[in-house]
Amino acid sequence: MDQLPLELLHWICNCFDDAEDVQNFRLVNKAFAAIGAEHLVRHVHFFLHEDSFKRLKAISEHPIISQHVVSLFYEADIYDDPMMGFVEWESHVDLRSRVDLGYVYVPDVNNDERAKRHERRIVEKFNRTPRHQLSKAELRKHYRIYQSLWQQQKRLQDTDQDLAFITDAMKHFPRLRSVVMSSGFWYRTRSEAVKRAFKDSLCYLHGDGPYNSWTEGTRQLKVLLEAALLTDTKLEAVLAGSISWQFFRLDEDTMVKMISACASLTTLNLMLSTGQDEDGDELGVEASWCRDSMRSGVLRSFLESIPNLRHLDVSFDVSNGPDDCFPARLGDVIGDNYVWPNLKELVLGHLDDASETQILDILKRHRSSLRHFGIDTIALNPGNSWLSLLPKIRDVVQLESACICGSLSTVDAMGLPEEAWNITPLDVAARDEEREELENFILDGGECPLNLDNMDFR
Structure with missing residues (x-):
């Protein structure tokens, strides 16, 4: 045992599925204990609860474990505001x-x-x-427990203790490079730790509701990025979802800070929420407001301020809101001339006002680096056609993988669909024959699986 190379021991630790395996590994001897400590807590999970922040603090103060933390996962769900009677x-x-x-x-x-x-x-x-x-x-x-937990969450935010805890922890994580902020079920399934912490309140954490003083996920992402800026942490990856589009309406000084915190990113995933009604039954109630805001170019400018992106995924949570309005246009996300020189993966979702020329031009500008292209619901303008566009993608960029899914449509001058196919998205089914056939066509050619005879309306 004592003669095993250190590289092999580290490789073994990397193969473990959970912390319990690493803990058992550390029981072998002192050498194994020291190596195992480096792998025990590389990804730190926390949420808006005093006990969770205390755990975060304890990890940050451990002389060995803290030196090997590489990512933070902020599970952002909170109680609705105001407190229920x-x-x-x-x-x-x-x-x-x-x-x-x-x-x-x-x-x-x-x-x-x-x-x-x-x-x-x-x-x-x-x-x-x-x-x-x-x-x-x-x-x-149980109601008193609910009141206590609600007041605790409110206090942590109103007094900026959440920012203080996270900033203090980040100071002790020299290898930290990634943050994930997830509310609802985006990027992570709700954890057992959150369920245990709040179960005695007998009240489900719905997420970050539309009537909170901070719109969905906005404060949580702001706090993460502000803490990174205060500690001079050079983040390489940010995954945020579901986060309100109103994050991009923060005041100018705050947005300057957010941009500075993201300057070193190579990976950015944004799932933008467009609001819900009071009962949480209808999504997209703010789609028209979102669209008006996105037309100003605030999202596009934010993305263009991150020059080293290799992986970019920007999607909205609905195709159109109650007013039959898409949350944003393709040009609100990707400009006409900007180039990310190292962009390897690009995924766009729930956009309209797009053209064949526009999409092909984006691919041409990034053909030297782009290897994966994904679409999840895009509407083309009148005079354009998916049947014309899809075969041309292979001619302008050499992709290694592609995912074309969701609603692919083309509208006429009256806004009515001329083409329409609905292809199962990845988050609905891991394998889908139609989606796989379309990917094979994009990569290898052959006969396009979409045609006028298999549209979703005729």
């Missing part, structure tokens, strides 16, 4: 999932009457079951 809170308490009703199977609409009757019986049984079996005294106890 007891009656409203109680209406959200639903513990029926703890009552053993068995697996609720919803038959297909094409199933026979027997299957449909079975479904109705299950649903009726579920609806007759009390939402919970807690006394008023027990409910009051």
